[in-house]
Amino acid sequence: MILAALVLAILTLGPIGAVLVRAGGLGDLAPGDLQALRFTVFQATLSGLFSVALAIPVARALARQTFWGRGLLVSLMGAPFILPVIVAVMGLLAVFGRSGLVNGALDALGLPNVNIYGLHGVVLAHVFFNLPLAVRMLLQAWLAIPAERFRLASSLGLTPWGVFCTLEWPLLRRIAPGAFAVVFVICLTSFAVALTLGGGPRATTVELAIYQAMRFDFDLGRAAVLGLVQLTLGFVAGLVALKLAPAQGFGIGRGRWVARWDGRGLARVLDFFWIGLAAAFLLAPLALVVARGVPGLLEGAGEGTWRAAGHSLMVALASTTLAVLWALPLATRRGELLSIAAIAISPLVLGTGLFLLLRPFVNPFTMALPVTAVVNALMALPFMLRILRPEAEQVARDFGRLGATLRMTPWAWLRLVWLPRLRRPLGFAMGLTAALAMGDLGVIALFADPDRATLPLQIHRLMGAYRMEAAAGAALLLLMLSFGLFWLFDRGGRVHVED
Amino acid sequence: MLRIEDLVVTMDGQDLTGDLVMQEGARVAVLGPSGAGKSTLLDVIAGFRQADGVLRWKCDVLADRPEDRPISILFQDGNLFPHMTIARNLALALRPDGCRLSPVQNEQVEQALARVGLAGMGPRKPGTLSGGQQSRAALARVLLQARPIILLDEPFSALGPALKQEMLALVQEVADELGALVMMVTHAPDDARRFAQSVVLVANGQVHEPVETEAFFKTPPAAFRGYIGQTTD
Numbered sequence: 001m002i003l004a005a006l007v008l009a010i011l012t013l014g015p016i017g018a019v020l021v022r023a024g025g026l027g028d029l030a031p032g033d034l035q036a037l038r039f040t041v042f043q044a045t046l047s048g049l050f051s052v053a054l055a056i057p058v059a060r061a062l063a064r065q066t067f068w069g070r071g072l073l074v075s076l077m078g079a080p081f082i083l084p085v086i087v088a089v090m091g092l093l094a095v096f097g098r099s100g101l102v103n104g105a106l107d108a109l110g111l112p113n114v115n116i117y118g119l120h121g122v123v124l125a126h127v128f129f130n131l132p133l134a135v136r137m138l139l140q141a142w143l144a145i146p147a148e149r150f151r152l153a154s155s156l157g158l159t160p161w162g163v164f165c166t167l168e169w170p171l172l173r174r175i176a177p178g179a180f181a182v183v184f185v186i187c188l189t190s191f192a193v194a195l196t197l198g199g200g201p202r203a204t205t206v207e208l209a210i211y212q213a214m215r216f217d218f219d220l221g222r223a224a225v226l227g228l229v230q231l232t233l234g235f236v237a238g239l240v241a242l243k244l245a246p247a248q249g250f251g252i253g254r255g256r257w258v259a260r261w262d263g264r265g266l267a268r269v270l271d272f273f274w275i276g277l278a279a280a281f282l283l284a285p286l287a288l289v290v291a292r293g294v295p296g297l298l299e300g301a302g303e304g305t306w307r308a309a310g311h312s313l314m315v316a317l318a319s320t321t322l323a324v325l326w327a328l329p330l331a332t333r334r335g336e337l338l339s340i341a342a343i344a345i346s347p348l349v350l351g352t353g354l355f356l357l358l359r360p361f362v363n364p365f366t367m368a369l370p371v372t373a374v375v376n377a378l379m380a381l382p383f384m385l386r387i388l389r390p391e392a393e394q395v396a397r398d399f400g401r402l403g404a405t406l407r408m409t410p411w412a413w414l415r416l417v418w419l420p421r422l423r424r425p426l427g428f429a430m431g432l433t434a435a436l437a438m439g440d441l442g443v444i445a446l447f448a449d450p451d452r453a454t455l456p457l458q459i460h461r462l463m464g465a466y467r468m469e470a471a472a473g474a475a476l477l478l479l480m481l482s483f484g485l486f487w488l489f490d491r492g493g494r495v496h497v498e499d
Numbered sequence: 500m501l502r503i504e505d506l507v508v509t510m511d512g513q514d515l516t517g518d519l520v521m522q523e524g525a526r527v528a529v530l531g532p533s534g535a536g537k538s539t540l541l542d543v544i545a546g547f548r549q550a551d552g553v554l555r556w557k558c559d560v561l562a563d564r565p566e567d568r569p570i571s572i573l574f575q576d577g578n579l580f581p582h583m584t585i586a587r588n589l590a591l592a593l594r595p596d597g598c599r600l601s602p603v604q605n606e607q608v609e610q611a612l613a614r615v616g617l618a619g620m621g622p623r624k625p626g627t628l629s630g631g632q633q634s635r636a637a638l639a640r641v642l643l644q645a646r647p648i649i650l651l652d653e654p655f656s657a658l659g660p661a662l663k664q665e666m667l668a669l670v671q672e673v674a675d676e677l678g679a680l681v682m683m684v685t686h687a688p689d690d691a692r693r694f695a696q697s698v699v700l701v702a703n704g705q706v707h708e709p710v711e712t713e714a715f716f717k718t719p720p721a722a723f724r725g726y727i728g729q730t731t732d
Contacts, residue, residue: 398577401547404565405572406644412597420582 004329005338011378012345015353016231019224022356029225032201036209037229043119043205044187047126048180054127055134055179056172058278061271062135063142073279074139077132080282082432082486083479084439085129085192086456090463090475091285092116092125092197094292101284121197122205126190130183132282137182141175142168160267181241188233191348192441196460206230210348215446220352227349234345289475296473304450305474308458309481312438315373315454316485319437320430322377327384327429328414331392336385347375351443368448376437383436387429388422395421427493431486438482455481501544501556501648501680506706508550510539517706519699521680523557523647526671527709528691529684531701532726537684540699540706541650544682545572556648571641571679573654578637579625585612585636586621592643611639615669631662635669642673649674651683667694688727692716702726 062074080088095101096116103113116124145167153163191207198204204212206226213223330339354371355364364371395418403413419426441456448457455478462471503519515536521527529537542548546565554561561568579588589608590600600608612618615635625633634655641649651670655663667690674681682699685691691698697709702722719727 399580401545401565401572401574402577402580404547405545405570406591407566407595408591409596412591412595416583416587416591416597417580 004326005335008326008330008338008378008381011354011374012350014357015350016224016227016345018353018356019220019227019349022220028222029229030213030222032204033206033209033222033226033229035201036204036206036226037233039119039203040188040190040205040207040233043122043126043190043203044184046119046123047130047187048184050123050127051130051134051183052138052176052180054131054278055138056176057270057274058131059135059138059142060168061274062139065268065271065275067272067275073275074136076282077136079286079483080129080132082435082439082482083129083286084441084456084475084482085125086196086441086459087289087439087475087479087482088128088285089125089193089196090292090459090472091289092121092128094288095285096121096124101288117197118200118203119198122190122193122203125193125197126183126187128282128285129193130186131278133186134179134183135278137179138172138175141171145171178241181237185234185237185241188237189230189346192456195441195445196463206233207346207348210346211446214348214352220356223349223352227346230346230349286479289472289479292469292472293476293479294473296469296471297476299469299473302470304453305455305458305462305470305477307451308453308455308474309477311369311452312455312478313481313485315369315376315440315444316434316438318370318373319376319380320434320489322374323380323384323433324426324430326377326381327388328418330381331385331388333389336382336389339381339385347379347442348446350378351375351446355447365447365449365452368444368452369454371447372440372442372444372454373437375443376440377433379440380433380436383432384429387425387432391422391425392418424493427489427491430493431489434485434489435482438485439478502554503544503706504553504555506543506550506552508536508539508543508548508552510536513704515539515701515704515706517708519706519708521682521697521699521709523680524674524678525709526674526681526694526696527683527699528695528697528712529682529699529701530686530688530691530723530726532722533686535701536704536706537701538652540701541572541652541682541684544648545570545650568648569646570648570650571644571646572650572652573634573637573641575653575656578654579633581625584622584624585617585628588625588636589621589640589643592640607643611642612636614642614673615639630657631666634658634666638666638669638673642676645677647677647679649677649679649681651681653684653686656686663690664693670694688716 062070093100093116096114097103098113098116100116106113115121149167150163153167158166188205189207190205191211194203194205194208195211198208206229210223210226210230213219213226326339329335351371354374355367358364358367358371399417399421403417408417439456440454441460444454444457445460448454450461453461455474459471459474459478462468462474500523501519501521503517506515506517506519508515529540531537539548543550544554546561546563546568556569579585586605586608589611590604591597593604593607594600608621609618612621615638617632617635617639620628620632620636625636628636637654649670655666658666670681670683671694673679683690683694692712695712697711698715699709700707700715700720700723702720707720715723
């Protein structure tokens with residue numbers, strides 16, 4: 001535990017220190033950096049507001065309507081979390097881009113086109129990623145309202161407005177701010193979305209400004225200041241999010257389902273309108289990625305793409321292994337708190353620091369892939385611990401005393417109790433880590449030369465070269481690899497698991 | 500002998516205090532109202548809970564860590580790892596490092612299972628056994644651990660009366676075989692009467708000295724009379 005915590009601290013604080021030392025102290029912010037800060041907060045606020053505002057009717061509809069495929073739709077709401085950003089961007093371009101479906105329809109109607117690049121594109125992509133998250137958070141809380149409360153409301157003859165005021169509004173007041181805060185924090189650290197759909201002085205996030213400071217100006221002092229700005233922003237917003245995080249409430253019901261009379265007639269029509277809209281918004285881009293990717297993939301993805309896919313697989317597997325080795329000793333409350341620090345630190349600053357630390361010993365560009373693997377493992381660690389910690393604590397509660405009276409050695413405990421009992425959540429957490437690392441377009445964008453590109457970077461390059469068919473094929477390959485890796489690990493954690 | 504001197508343990512803002520001496524090979528029932536601290540007393544002896552005072556076994560002060568104490572314990576539940584076979588569960592008593600057993604040790608496991616009436620059940624998982632069989636398997640492991648102190652924290656409370664008597668008889672046999680001191684927490688005065696040679700009453704924040712079972716039930720202390728519903732006149 002101490003060793004793992006120490007390595008974590010060195011790997012997070014060391015690179016920041018290296019950047020500061022190399023920069024000879026904090027540099028000055030460029031005039032555009034304040035604009036980047038304003039844009040970051042503004043786009044995160046809009047993304048949070050839109051995500052939560054749209055999630056409310058969708059979650060409400062899913063909570064009170066039953067229909068064929070409802071379970072599948074709710075499961076699919078988890079997919080954007082592991083969807084590579086660059087793939088989602090390709091999908092959104094296919095729907096909302098210059099030659100996308102929406103503009104095609106607008107053209108046919110003789111209406112002016114919409115432009116996906118800039119603030120609205122960034123917000124649109126963030127809503128695409130975070131609407132499902134907000135829906136799931138709200139839906140979970142909605143379904144936790146005991147069925148007895150609705151029965152009571154029914155017996156009291158409450159109108160739909162009365163039900164909203166007595167049961168749903170208190171829930172929203174408690175859950176929605178937390179959901180907004182979580183989405184806000186996620187959007188604060190946006191890089192890949194801003195890189196692909198933003199850019200330009202008016203649509204640059206702090207992360208993107210760090211990238212530009214290092215990639216184009218190699219101004220480490222400015223990058224370090226921006227890194228600290230990002231750290232402060234992330235830390236404060238993270239604390240607020242923790243404070244606002246959804247709390248328990250409503251007591252425990254008996255879990256039986258009571259038909260809700262307030263979801264009939266016009267309300268039912270409206271509910272299905274929202275469900276249909278959300279499903280189309282989430283599934284259409286994915287469907288188009290598949291449809292447009294198949295020809296590109298069948299025609300041959302090209303040697304560069306296959307090599308990049310191999311690199312991405314190696315990075316994903318190395319990140320997953322590293323994250324597991326870290327998570328094993330850190331699956332405690334203290335360890336989880338420590339790991340959250342990793343979220344607040346900019347991955348780009350972290351990557352730069354690691355490169356600077358390595359530079360005296362090796363050519364840092366040859367280390368692009370290992371550094372990407374380490375940074376991705378660090379970034380995935382909080383998610384992994386969030387999944388593992390409750391289960392690990394449960395195992396300790398259930399069997400810790402038995403293990404002690406049997407005088408089990410730590411190795412025997414790990415091998416015979418911990419790993420077998422945690423196989424299921426461990427498989428899920430490893431799947432998430434592998435998929436996130438597979439789709440990451442962060443540090444690698446800074447340092448990789450063409451020979452060491454990962455698949456997301458390769459797609460970005462293909463898009464930049466307007467080779468859209470090849471990019472679509474590579475995006476489909478990335479989609480399959482990300483979901484495939486997630487499925488393999490998650491499935492591996494489930495097979496032959498017995499109580 | 501097991502000696503507890505100047506015990507003070509704080510539980511829910513209240514102190515549990517007392518001094519206690521129990522002989523090797525004795526069978527002692529720990530009786531008292533719910534929440535009085537019976538299980539807490541066992542936790543302190545097992546080392547799962549910190550307390551002021553000195554605990555000695557044969558004049559030596561007991562080690563701090565539970566794993567270093569010469570104690571086997573059967574909990575109310577969770578005595579077996581559900582994902583391991585019964586044989587694997589028992590094997591941990593002989594190889595706490597989880598390594599493979601030697602042929603001789605495998606034979607010991609088989610004998611222990613046969614001793615508690617579970618011959619041939621080694622390859623089965625706990626979930627496929629009845630509650631009584633699971634209790635027997637846990638007891639077989641106590642037999643293999645062969646430690647001089649056995650603590651029972653109501654491990655048979657979920658069993659029916661007949662099965663419970665059967666298990667208590669088996670515990671008695673195992674304890675006699677090992678020459679072990681057995682302390683059993685129970686809510687049932689009848690179990691204490693049948694099983695124990697002496698009774699330790701835990702009530703009103705006090706751990707009382709052991710009293711010979713027959714004498715205890717002949718003239719129950721006032722705190723115990725209230726617990727079993729007798730008028731205290």
